Amino acid sequence: MKPSIGIVVDGSCCPNPGAMEWQGVCLASGKKLFRYGPIRNGTNNVAEFLAIVHALSISDILTIYTDSSTAMAWVRNGEGKAPATASETVKDLVRRANVKLQTLNDSYRRLRYWDKIRWGENPADFGRK
RNA sequence: ACAU
DNA sequence: CGATGT
Ligand SMILES: [Mn+2]
Ligand SMILES: [Mn+2]
Numbered sequence: 696m697k698p699s700i701g702i703v704v705d706g707s708c709c710p711n712p713g714a715m716e717w718q719g720v721c722l723a724s725g726k727k728l729f730r731y732g733p734i735r736n737g738t739n740n741v742a743e744f745l746a747i748v749h750a751l752s753i754s755d756i757l758t759i760y761t762d763s764s765t766a767m768a769w770v771r772n773g774e775g776k777a778p779a780t781a782s783e784t785v786k787d788l789v790r791r792a793n794v795k796l797q798t799l800n801d802s803y804r805r806l807r808y809w810d811k812i813r814w815g816e817n818p819a820d821f822g823r824k
Numbered sequence: 825a826c827a828u
Numbered sequence: 829c830g831a832t833g834t
Contacts, residue, residue, distance in 0.1 A: 706828085708828095708831090708832085710830080710831075711828090711830085711831045711832060712831070712832080713831095738831085738832055738833085739828060739831080739832055739833085740828075740832050740833055741832090743828075762827075762828065763827065763828055763833090764826070764827040764828075764833080764834070765827065765828070765832070765833040765834060766827095766828090766833090767827090768833085768834060769833095776833090778832080808827090824828095
């Protein structure tokens with residue numbers, strides 16, 4: 696069944712690498728809960744990762760949905776990765792998200808893949824594709 | 825080949 | 829068509 700409770704997140708980067716943004720939407724209300732960026736010299740995967748960690752940090756109980764298997768793997772592993780070529784600003788965002796992630800014990804258990812084949816486009820999508 |  | 833990632 697298509698989820699109707701939780702927070703769905705998405706990241707965008709135009710171009711990739713380039714200006715990254717990330718946001719989250721409440722599934723129950725359809726309301727946007729947060730939106731950050733644009734930040735230069737980001738990547739798609741860093742944006743997806745920042746979106747997940749922020750969503751986990753604003754709710755202790757809600758399930759978080761993402762369409763990024765890369766960012767899911769980083770959360771499961773407890774560490775997001777900034778490309779060596781990333782700016783200091785982007786590296787710092789990833790460092791700070793990694794520190795935050797340490798405080799969110801077992802948060803990966805609340806993270807699920809948003810299956811667009813079954814459920815359609817991620818409601819937090821930026822609509823740029 | 826799968827996900828962005 | 830190009831890039832980011834497992
Ligand atoms: Mn996405
Ligand atoms: Mn999207």
